[in-house]
């Protein structure tokens with residue numbers, strides 16, 4: 001049985017800090033990826049970044065379907081090109097229950113390393129592109145609320161205040 005970790009919730013400062021690139025492709029990295037995959041599925045997510053489980057590392061899991069076995073382990077990703085723009089309703093495991101309409105590029109080319117250190121270059125669109133972009137933002141310390149419309153920000157103000165109060169109460 002693989003352990004799972006608690007999801008780090010907004011406004012924990014680790015979520016705003018850009019993560020450190022992975023330099024060694026070891027068994028430890030593989031084990032961390034397994035824990036993240038398990039944690040993502042347990043929370044029914046379509047993606048998870050390492051800083052969302054408390055590790056400030058440039059490592060994320062991306063899954064277009066959320067089905068077990070359908071995951072990409074994404075190490076040190078970079079966006080090579082972006083095209084178009086499309087608005088989609090998004091949520092985030094670090095903001096339980098909150099969703100907002102976010103405009104992002106429609107098609108991307110992304111390159112990243114796999115767990116063995118091999119380079120992967122991939123074209124993505126639709127929900128898959130969305131998952132990559134949301135997780136890469138996390139790795140750069142960028143949260144989806146910063147890309148929300150002013151109307152959504154007003155609508156969600158109270159919920160964000162509740163998350164902030166919950167964070168203070170746990171400290």
Ligand SMILES: [Zn+2]
Pocket residue numbers: 091092093094134138
């Ligand atoms: Zn997220």
